[in-house]
Amino acid sequence: MAETIREAYVRRNPKSAELYPKFREVFPTGVSHDMRVTDPFPLVLAHGQGARKWDVDGNEYIDYGLGSASLLLGHAHPAVVQALISAAPQGSHFGQPVATELEWGERVCNLIPCAEKVRFVASGAEATMLAMRIARGYTGKEKIVRWESHYHGWHDYAMPGTLPPFGQPASIGIPQGAVDSVIVLPPDLHQLEHVLANDPTIAGVITEGSGASYGSVPLPPGFVTGVRELTQRYGVVMILDEVITGFRWSPGGLQQTLGIVPDLCTLAKILTGGLPGGAVAGRDEVMQVIAQTGDPEHDRFQRVSHGGTFNANPYCAATGNAALSIVATGEMQSQADRMAERLRQGLREIINRQEIPACVYGEASTFHVYFGARSIAGLDATTLKSIPGPVQNGFRQALQVRGVDLMSRCSGVLSGVHTPADIDQSLEAFDAAIQAMLAEGLVQHG
Numbered sequence: 219m220a221e222t223i224r225e226a227y228v229r230r231n232p233k234s235a236e237l238y239p240k241f242r243e244v245f246p247t248g249v250s251h252d253m254r255v256t257d258p259f260p261l262v263l264a265h266g267q268g269a270r271k272w273d274v275d276g277n278e279y280i281d282y283g284l285g286s287a288s289l290l291l292g293h294a295h296p297a298v299v300q301a302l303i304s305a306a307p308q309g310s311h312f313g314q315p316v317a318t319e320l321e322w323g324e325r326v327c328n329l330i331p332c333a334e335k336v337r338f339v340a341s342g343a344e345a346t347m348l349a350m351r352i353a354r355g356y357t358g359k360e361k362i363v364r365w366e367s368h369y370h371g372w373h374d375y376a377m378p379g380t381l382p383p384f385g386q387p388a389s390i391g392i393p394q395g396a397v398d399s400v401i402v403l404p405p406d407l408h409q410l411e412h413v414l415a416n417d418p419t420i421a422g423v424i425t426e427g428s429g430a431s432y433g434s435v436p437l438p439p440g441f442v443t444g445v446r447e448l449t450q451r452y453g454v455v456m457i458l459d460e461v462i463t464g465f466r467w468s469p470g471g472l473q474q475t476l477g478i479v480p481d482l483c484t485l486a487k488i489l490t491g492g493l494p495g496g497a498v499a500g501r502d503e504v505m506q507v508i509a510q511t512g513d514p515e516h517d518r519f520q521r522v523s524h525g526g527t528f529n530a531n532p533y534c535a536a537t538g539n540a541a542l543s544i545v546a547t548g549e550m551q552s553q554a555d556r557m558a559e560r561l562r563q564g565l566r567e568i569i570n571r572q573e574i575p576a577c578v579y580g581e582a583s584t585f586h587v588y589f590g591a592r593s594i595a596g597l598d599a600t601t602l603k604s605i606p607g608p609v610q611n612g613f614r615q616a617l618q619v620r621g622v623d624l625m626s627r628c629s630g631v632l633s634g635v636h637t638p639a640d641i642d643q644s645l646e647a648f649d650a651a652i653q654a655m656l657a658e659g660l661v662q663h664g
């Protein structure tokens with residue numbers, strides 16, 4: 219009997235296996251992020267360089283996870299590493315402005331079309347939380363419209379509508395008041411217009427620029443532009459969540475690609491060169507709702523308050539400046555997009571040749587494999603996100619044991635340092651992984 223995918227995974231990773239019970243003693247389910255839970259145990263990583271990373275057992279991977287899509291420049295890019303090394307001995311934080319923060323903010327304003335003003339925060343989730351508060355504070359209204367299955371972080375206002383069934387928040391422990399302040403809609407401009415025309419309590423509309431989960435549920439053509447038109451017409455704040463698309467879709471993010479200017483956008487991941495951090499950027503008039511005027515009445519009762527110990531700390535400002543100076547040329551994005559297209563094309567050929575009911579899609583430097591249909595046309599978010607757990611896990615592990623790693627689900631992202639040789643080597647692994655899945659009955663010809 220040939221070795222199963224799971225047996226190969228266990229055989230190759232004795233150190234990760236040994237560490238897992240110890241992780242479980244310290245962390246609920248043994249992890250620090252829900253998405254890292256893996257059956258029978260997650261890999262423990264050791265180091266990364268460029269498009270590759272290595273686990274504690276010394277296994278090498280061509281990486282399509284890239285720090286949850288934060289590493290457009292690849293792991294440990296020399297300029298980012300050098301920036302961090304230079305900043306390290308200067309002190310980690312002052313809780314006061316630093317000159318590199320100003321440079322970082324100016325870079326954001328120069329690159330991102332809507333960015334007339336910026337506030338740095340400590341994560342993508344903090345960015346969406348602040349953006350929602352700004353929208354509420356600016357309009358004096360309470361409700362935020364969001365789309366089924368879009369991900370905006372894990373805070374209370376981001377949880378309603380993230381997972382099917384969309385009427386039920388994706389976590390317990392969310393106050394009903396938070397749930398009631400969010401309206402979850404399927405991505406349909408007619409429904410948005412209906413709500414905007416009839417509900418006078420809408421503060422803003424938040425949209426994951428790529429479509430849900432870095433584009434695994436693509437938006438209809440023209441959708442984001444349509445949201446811009448409707449939010450403008452009805453005078454509500456458009457928040458474009460560019461935590462994934464920012465600096466990746468183009469140096470100016472999705473908004474530059476589409477030629478639209480949202481009122482606010484949220485940024486993280488690539489913003490810092492792959493360290494912790496995020497930002498809200500937007501129109502001056504809207505962002506000014508955070509500003510203090512010195513008038514005690516205004517400052518205490520009429521403005522949006524915002525804090526955060528590690529906002530714009532010197533280490534992240536340094537790596538952010540290094541990353542954004544490279545990202546600004548657009549070369550990394552072009553290379554990543556070209557390699558993603560080569561990978562998607564190669565994957566489609568493999569799927570066609572092996573005659574399995576699956577399909578490959580994805581914009582910019584992302585790719586998604588859907589197991590269950592030859593096209594995703596007409597499939598809704600619930601269906602697209604319902605690839606059975608054993609298939610997702612089997613696919614990822616069949617690739618891992620062949621030296622390739624994905625992000626999560628059946629998706630991945632590329633960097634500007636992936637090469638044609640990386641793609642071709644990966645395609646061999648994909649081919650063999652699908653054969654292994656066929657052999658185990660995880661997928662069938664058809």
Ligand code: PMP
Binds near residue numbers: 286371432487
């Ligand atoms: N928005 C989007 C579109 C994201 O993809 C993510 C993270 N994957 C977030 C917000 C939250 O960012 P963070 O994990 O840095 O809090």
